[in-house]
Amino acid sequence: MDLPVNPPVSPMLARAGTAVPAQPDDGPAWLYEPKWDGFRCLVFRDGEEVVLGSRTGRDLTRYFPEVEAAVRAELPGRCVVDGEVFVPRPDGGRLDWDLLSQRVHPAASRVEKLARETPAQFVAFDLLALGTEDLTGLSTAERRARLVAALAGCGPVTHVTTATRDAAVAARWFTTFEGAGLDGVVAKPLAAPYEQGQRVMTKVKHRRTADCVVVGYRLHKNLPGIGSMLLGLHTDGEEGVAFVGGATAFTAKRRAELLELLAPLRTGDEPAPGEKNRWNARRDDSWVPVRQELVCEVEYDQLEDRRFRHNPRFLRWRPDKTPRECRLDQLDVPVGYDLADVLSGASR
Template sequence: MNLPIHPPILPMLAKRIEKLPAGSDWIYEPKWDGFRTLVFRDGGEIMIQSRDGKSLNRYFPELIEPLLEQLPRKCVVDGEIVIARRGALDFDALQLRIHPAASRVKLLSRQTPASIVLFDLLANDHRDFRSEVFSRRRKKLESVLSGATPPVYITPATDDAALAQDWFDRFEGAGFDGVMAKSKSGLYESDKRTMFKIKHERDCDCVVAGFRWYRNGERSAVGSLLLGLFDDAGILQHVGVCSSFSLKKRRELVSFLKPYRKNAMTQHPWRTSIDPGSKSGMKKPGAQSRWSQGKDLSWEPLRIELVAEVSYDHMQSGRFRHMAQLRRWRFDKAPEQCTYDQLEVVPPEELKAIFSE
């Protein structure tokens, strides 16, 4: 490709903060829950690049022609691939698209077609825009894509903090992660956390049903805690992990968990192998998938006695979408009280209010 920026390059990243920054120097955008992507176009060539620099072309064939039709002949843009279904973003459907079989990808591209939401312009024609301030890049993006039609979109943006807060409060039920805040004077800095993201955070009480050892291999520190919630049928479902601990805390957890390891597997609800297609529908740790990439998913059981309060940002298909954070131990709460009923259910808002299907 004969472009001022050559693939692969890493996208600019965001740092998490607690609340929207105020002031006149900010542009706010919805935070899309999809696959981050950079798109490079040079005439008849298109490369849809993943966050880690790999090509996504084969997984989203339905986007190639619209991008060739609508992008400038020579450009580099930053955005997010999403799938919208039944008034909400569907990340599960998006994950299914990363499949080794071309026939499966082709079928899904018809059944659950993807869209691409663009929010930054890195290059146009022979000009590199990364050294331009974001407010100018945004205006140029709006100019070159003023006629964009589905499945190509420009993300909504505003400098009105009240409107951004409204997006944050109302659109979580439609699958949005939160809100982005970008400095109007900010440059495009690859692989640096120069943007801000404000995400939802809630808490719930979970059973700590097991753990994994830390990666050093010496079994002297805990890597992660395995969390569970009881469903309506009384089955303990694996819902996620906590793993952001200091090395000191990881070593302390070895001693803390030791009493709960004794005879833990004897009556453990995850002790037997469960067929994923069985009526039990149990989610348990340790199952390999194409997402695990050969990682060691072995785990150690704990007696079903420990309860922890954790914070989380989003629930998806009965599991925490991202890693939970340990807040405190709840010795005053029985494991049987750790059910899905305690979770806040956010009513969906019409996605078309912010993203027309």
């Protein structure tokens, strides 16, 4: 592979913001895009040679053969494109994080099966090289124009993300696009070059809180203490308490403290079997049930069906709340929005 920009590339990153940045009075300074909740992916194509690189430099090509084929069929013959791999639900209505995460599997036969059953797609949001040109020194505005021109007519597997310079439109996207499974809004400085590994952009993600009952814990594999604290919410269904996710981000000291707190609440001598790990069948995912007495507040971004899409962040204990008050219906469920409208740019 001999391109103006060769792998590995450390993609340009974003720092967290609390609100969609406003445009200054003297003219637009930001380009706004939807924040896609998939796997960051840098596509390198040099003729028939294609590499799909992850944010950390890992080669993703073998996991997404249908995307590799689409790159050859739909993208320019020599290019480097920054974007995201995602998997839509079978009905095409929204992104599905669980289906995407299942695609990274060690067995080639499983990869081939999932490529047929839950095919991935690629959405492009930056152009780093085209032909013999290195475009990383150009401004965001110039790279966006080159991206749109170079990928005009691409599809049906590859797409160019919709974008706008209107802050009001971006604020509307922040609310409405969540219904299609997107994760927020990204703002890019219009005058900035592509700076590898630097937090040049601003990302605004959904942040919510929920009160959950602690239903158990998993022990840490290497450290003394818990690995994760498992959370549940009461429902009106037969299951009583539905498992909704687990908080995992704790210091080593805090892990030991939590084990000291939770161990006396164990409800049995033997761990309960966990869900079989999709990547490692030999991994022990058993967990320890506890009496459902403790309530904690966590921060989360959004739901995937009835579970937190990503691991929630522990905020504080809530001794003022009873476990019965921790109900599934407290969670904010976004209004549905069609992924096809996001991809077509119909709402721009």
